[in-house]
Amino acid sequence: MAEVKVLTMAGAEAGTLELKDSVFAIEPNEYAVHEVVKNYLANQRQGTQSAKTRGEVRGGGRKPFRQKGTGRHRQGSSTDPTQVGGGVVFAPKPRSYRYTVPRKVRRLAMLSMLSSKLADGEMIVVDAMSFEKPSTKEMIKTLANLGAAKKALIVTGTVDENVMKSAANIPGVQVSWVGQMNVYEIINHTSFILTKDAAQKIEEVYA
Numbered sequence: 001m002a003e004v005k006v007l008t009m010a011g012a013e014a015g016t017l018e019l020k021d022s023v024f025a026i027e028p029n030e031y032a033v034h035e036v037v038k039n040y041l042a043n044q045r046q047g048t049q050s051a052k053t054r055g056e057v058r059g060g061g062r063k064p065f066r067q068k069g070t071g072r073h074r075q076g077s078s079t080d081p082t083q084v085g086g087g088v089v090f091a092p093k094p095r096s097y098r099y100t101v102p103r104k105v106r107r108l109a110m111l112s113m114l115s116s117k118l119a120d121g122e123m124i125v126v127d128a129m130s131f132e133k134p135s136t137k138e139m140i141k142t143l144a145n146l147g148a149a150k151k152a153l154i155v156t157g158t159v160d161e162n163v164m165k166s167a168a169n170i171p172g173v174q175v176s177w178v179g180q181m182n183v184y185e186i187i188n189h190t191s192f193i194l195t196k197d198a199a200q201k202i203e204e205v206y207a
Contacts, residue, residue, distance in 0.1 A: 156175070
């Protein structure tokens with residue numbers, strides 16, 4: 001089992017925590033991570049892009065100019081895609097880009113990222129993270145004490161409004177909880193900060 005240092009919010013050592021190899025020390029699978037990230041980004045697309053085809057643009061009733069004698073090309077409708085103001089060929093229409101990835105692939109991708117963060121030394125475990133009231137100043141101080149990078153993802157065991165609000169105005173810092181975190185968020189942040197409670201819940205879910 002992997003053993004990591006546990007820090008306090010002040011940056012002092014508060015013991016160690018043993019993490020299960022089946023969750024935090026597997027061989028990362030790049031294919032699974034790629035598939036899950038691609039799926040996440042596709043599902044974020046609104047799919048509202050739209051343009052008019054030649055059958056939807058205004059005009060096109062009469063022939064725009066006579067067939068011969070003008071020195072221009074033959075043209076039967078002003079809605080033709082070759083005309084200014086004409087329709088669009090194969091115009092994009094509103095659609096859904098959503099699709100699903102097998103549960104086993106999603107699970108493998110999550111385990112791969114958890115293991116990768118630990119192996120790369122980008123995982124920070126904190127004994128607890130709590131604030132009496134929302135405070136951006138205190139959150140900045142805590143992140144500095146922990147030696148976190150500018151882009152940091154904080155994961156708590158349960159939803160903590162004070163922690164979330166304290167980080168809301170800090171660029172590059174995001175707060176999530178075990179039931180909501182995803183592979184894209186983990187890979188998109190340099191520092192991965194886990195509370196001790198969150199680490200134990202992750203093991204309960206994925207072990």
